[in-house]
Amino acid sequence: MKKIEIDFENITTKEEFYEVFKKKMELPEYFGNNLDALWDVITASIELPVKVRFSNFNNKKSDFFISLKELFNDAETELSGRLSFK
DSSP states (O other): OEEEEEEGGGOOSHHHHHHHHHHHHTOOTTOOOSHHHHHHIIIIISOSSEEEEEESOOTTSOHHHHHHHHHHHHHHHHTTTSEEEO
């Protein structure tokens, strides 16, 4: 099982998140930096199973980060455990 950890200590913008996520998941540069594209990649394109862990995550950073956490929680449910998220 692939394990991905995204450390939010130095991630302060959604652009920084997407750059880190693209590198960790080995996504092409043309990946759309938005929540819809992220959902599509997580639920249909990446190799599963995978464990995703957010470290140093702070819900108060911005609405984007709250939506991001909700997206990963929803994907975990949608994928019936093939994606594990903490």
